[in-house]
Amino acid sequence: MKIVTWNVNSVRARLPHVENFLKDEQPDVLLLQELKCESHVFPFSLEDLGYNIAVYGQKTYNGVAILSKHPIEDVQRGIPNFEDTTSRYIEAFTGGVRVASVYVPNGQEVDSVAYVYKLKFFEGLYNHAQYLLTLDEKIVIGGDFNVAPTDDDVYNPIAWKNQVLCTPLEREAFRKIVYAGFTDAVAQSTQGPMPYTWWNYRQGAFAKDGGLRIDHLLLSPQATDSLNNTTVHRYMRGLEKASDHAPVEVQLKGGM
DNA sequence: ATGGTGGGATCCCCA
Numbered sequence: 001m002k003i004v005t006w007n008v009n010s011v012r013a014r015l016p017h018v019e020n021f022l023k024d025e026q027p028d029v030l031l032l033q034e035l036k037c038e039s040h041v042f043p044f045s046l047e048d049l050g051y052n053i054a055v056y057g058q059k060t061y062n063g064v065a066i067l068s069k070h071p072i073e074d075v076q077r078g079i080p081n082f083e084d085t086t087s088r089y090i091e092a093f094t095g096g097v098r099v100a101s102v103y104v105p106n107g108q109e110v111d112s113v114a115y116v117y118k119l120k121f122f123e124g125l126y127n128h129a130q131y132l133l134t135l136d137e138k139i140v141i142g143g144d145f146n147v148a149p150t151d152d153d154v155y156n157p158i159a160w161k162n163q164v165l166c167t168p169l170e171r172e173a174f175r176k177i178v179y180a181g182f183t184d185a186v187a188q189s190t191q192g193p194m195p196y197t198w199w200n201y202r203q204g205a206f207a208k209d210g211g212l213r214i215d216h217l218l219l220s221p222q223a224t225d226s227l228n229n230t231t232v233h234r235y236m237r238g239l240e241k242a243s244d245h246a247p248v249e250v251q252l253k254g255g256m
Numbered sequence: 257a258t259g260g261t262g263g264g265a266t267c268c269c270c271a
Contacts (some may be wrong), residue, residue, distance in 0.1 A: 010263055062262055106271060201261040
């Protein structure tokens with residue numbers, strides 16, 4: 001079973017890439033972030049490629065979706081018990097796995113209103129993650145967490161020290177979810193250097209491999225038991241009109 | 257060097 005998370009940076013601008021990715025890689029589940037469109041204008045033509053779709057969009061910014069070859073049940077839009085006016089979380093049960101697509105706020109600048117909101121969002125996500133663990137299910141929370149968990153996830157840790165995406169408070173917020181019982185699938189299955197998942201559009205960052213690992217797949221213990229491997233689809237970042245994020249995939253042993 | 261690139265909106269915001 002293949003589950004992929006991908007910040008597409010506009011699903012409509014990226015539609016040909018999404019189509020080709022689904023055709024070429026055939027994931028069971030694709031978790032999308034930064035749709036940048038309202039739910040009713042989501043390109044539902046993707047259903048023609050054999051996918052069921054659940055969307056939580058909004059105008060201009062944010063927006064998350066779940067695409068699955070399997071029936072989608074139990075759809076939850078927004079983090080339960082967390083007040084939020086933006087579309088950053090969608091969860092559902094599909095193919096024997098509970099999956100969530102999450103777009104954690106960027107945070108803009110340290111100590112800004114956006115940064116405080118980011119930490120609040122993490123608190124809401126942590127609380128819900130704790131609840132999810134009580135279900136004793138295979139769960140995969142995938143998304144753009146906007147945090148590089150350690151300096152090993154950063155091409156230039158000196159330059160990024162205490163910058164947003166790399167501050168101790170953000171890393172602690174991410175780590176809390178891991179310590180609660182979720183496994184960082186890419187870190188767990190990687191030997192040697194960590195693969196990056198995001199490269200700035202500016203300053204030829206991708207050509208220099210000046211990236212960060214900020215897109216993650218967090219696995220419940222039951223999902224971790226069937227963790228086979230992970231893949232960062234780096235080639236997607238090298239295409240014309242690419243998203244600034246690469247798709248990140250986890251392969252779980254056994255189907256449904 | 258307070259820039260740079262990109263998407264979606266509107267006459268700028270967010271990443």
